[in-house]
Amino acid sequence: MKIAFTSTGTDWDAKIDPRFGRTDFILFYDEDTEEISTLDNREIVNVAHGAGPKTAQHIFEHAPDILITGNGPGGNAAAILATMHLKIYTGAGGMTVREAYDALKNNQLPEGV
Amino acid sequence: MKEIVIISGKGGTGKTSVAAALAFIVPKAVMADCDVDAADLHLILKPEIRTSEDFYSGVKAEIDPGMCIGCWECERVCRFNAISHASSIYKVNPLDCEGCGYCNQICPAQAISLPQQMVGQCFVSDTRFGCRLVHAKLGIGADNSGKLVAKVKKEAKKEALRTGMDYILVDGSPGIGCPVISSLSGADFVILVTEPTLSGLSDLQRVWQLTDQFKIPAGCLINKADLNPQITAQIKDFLDQQGIRHLDDLPYDEDFSQAITLGQSLVEIDPPKWKTRFDLIWQSIIKELS
Numbered sequence: 001m002k003i004a005f006t007s008t009g010t011d012w013d014a015k016i017d018p019r020f021g022r023t024d025f026i027l028f029y030d031e032d033t034e035e036i037s038t039l040d041n042r043e044i045v046n047v048a049h050g051a052g053p054k055t056a057q058h059i060f061e062h063a064p065d066i067l068i069t070g071n072g073p074g075g076n077a078a079a080i081l082a083t084m085h086l087k088i089y090t091g092a093g094g095m096t097v098r099e100a101y102d103a104l105k106n107n108q109l110p111e112g113v
Numbered sequence: 114m115k116e117i118v119i120i121s122g123k124g125g126t127g128k129t130s131v132a133a134a135l136a137f138i139v140p141k142a143v144m145a146d147c148d149v150d151a152a153d154l155h156l157i158l159k160p161e162i163r164t165s166e167d168f169y170s171g172v173k174a175e176i177d178p179g180m181c182i183g184c185w186e187c188e189r190v191c192r193f194n195a196i197s198h199a200s201s202i203y204k205v206n207p208l209d210c211e212g213c214g215y216c217n218q219i220c221p222a223q224a225i226s227l228p229q230q231m232v233g234q235c236f237v238s239d240t241r242f243g244c245r246l247v248h249a250k251l252g253i254g255a256d257n258s259g260k261l262v263a264k265v266k267k268e269a270k271k272e273a274l275r276t277g278m279d280y281i282l283v284d285g286s287p288g289i290g291c292p293v294i295s296s297l298s299g300a301d302f303v304i305l306v307t308e309p310t311l312s313g314l315s316d317l318q319r320v321w322q323l324t325d326q327f328k329i330p331a332g333c334l335i336n337k338a339d340l341n342p343q344i345t346a347q348i349k350d351f352l353d354q355q356g357i358r359h360l361d362d363l364p365y366d367e368d369f370s371q372a373i374t375l376g377q378s379l380v381e382i383d384p385p386k387w388k389t390r391f392d393l394i395w396q397s398i399i400k401e402l403s
Contacts, residue, residue: 019298022263046229048170048258049291071327074294078326090328093299113326 001031003104004064005097010038016100018070018093020077021051027097028062052077060084068092068100072113081113088113114273115402116266116281118300120324122316124287126308127336130369132284133157133378134391136242142280144240145269146248147296149233149257154284156376160238160246168235168249170260172212172227174205180224187216187225208254232256235264237272242378245272257286259295266296287316289323297324302402303331305357309344317348321355331357332401334394338362358401361394 006023007014017023026039039058044051056077059067067086070093072078081088089109092100103109119135121128132154136144146154174195176187183201195209196216205216217225232255238246247269249261269281285296297303303324307317317333324331333352338345345362352359372382379387 017299022259022295022298045260045263048256048260051259051263052294071298071300071329074298074323075326110328 002064003029003066006069007097012098013096016092016095020069020073021055056080078113115301117302118283118285118296119304120285121306122320123313126306128306129153131306134380137378137380138391138395141278142244142282143269143273143278144244144246145265145283147262147265147283148286149249149261158240158246160240162236162238164237166235167231168233169229170232171230173207173210173230174216175226176203177224180222182222186219190215190219257292259291262292262295289319297327300329303329305331305333308337309341314348332360333357334360336363337365339364
């Protein structure tokens, strides 16, 4: 399983960014290889409109199986993500990436957008 | 630190009056005016600007006359008729240019650049209420955007962290578009301010759809509730159905316009009448937050 987190940093102790479109980073954790990789999403800061769909494009390109975020994507981004084989979990705002991962494993995050 | 966003869907429901009243009541808060198209919180809070920063957003085409070979291609492809020429001098009319970049792509001499536009300024200010205010001012014809709202909120968050504040109160913009989505993003609670008119109810339903999509809990204030008891009842039914906390019914009161005329908050106009009321509203919001 490859899991994507919207995050404010690049390691396990970084806080989840509750925002989807304008998240600072997207952190990917591959459970099979136990490797972490991050995508710097801060260029989105320079986008006046349509941040959600652009971030959804980044998610699409990295094809994770699971997305963990805070408030969840807006309507336009959700429509794009719905076309992918991706489970979306929300409600992780305020947690660290590690806490969010544990919460996922303990079925404590709400699924769906 | 909790972030609370005040929105309405429909404009003119009393959103900023509520924001200004809460600015007076809420302890340890940073205010953020994200209704950048029609910023007005500063009229009441009378900010003294501490820091200001230029704000860049969007691009417009610019032709370098030294590199232009006068081939007419840019003028031919421009869908906005923003490019014209007199003899062989080609010019972009910045008011018509939408920044699509077609001319920049097609120019055989690479004479057209797309510089970022300075569209306004973002300020961090002290206010006469003691709280800090983060606000912005746009140039004429410039649009508010999700980007600018994100910038104002980011600065407010930075300021709240730096000064150890507990709350960020965000005065959002009307509508349900990009700036509103950006103001909701990352929020902990939403105050919906509505009025008992058909458009008030309809816009409330639309903006709630958006809020609910982000799974942010919300409370609703019905302003001027006594003007149309029938629609007020419909609004309450809607709140019940959707699990939105009904915070209070505010009566139609001349104090609202009086306060705006004097550049004051409702709570200053008539403290006995409004202070207790907004204290109670704030208490119910705190209860919802915990």
